[in-house]
Amino acid sequence: MQLDYSTKKISKKLVDEIKDALKSIKSYGSVEMYVQDSVVTQITIRNIKKTSGRIRRKRTTPTK
Numbered sequence: 001m002q003l004d005y006s007t008k009k010i011s012k013k014l015v016d017e018i019k020d021a022l023k024s025i026k027s028y029g030s031v032e033m034y035v036q037d038s039v040v041t042q043i044t045i046r047n048i049k050k051t052s053g054r055i056r057r058k059r060t061t062p063t064k
Contacts, residue, residue: 031046
């Protein structure tokens with residue numbers, strides 16, 4: 001078991017990893033942590049890019 005990433009006794013190293021992950025999110029995104037046997041095994045960073053355009057809908061009825 002890696003003690004640096006234990007959820008039983010949270011280390012400064014783990015807190016720093018989480019802070020870095022949060023700081024890396026640009027405008028929109030998420031941070032996920034996976035825990036197995038009380039140890040953080042993975043930190044996933046997801047940045048989301050929002051589009052600025054509008055979606056145009058097709059007409060369903062014919063025009064006259």
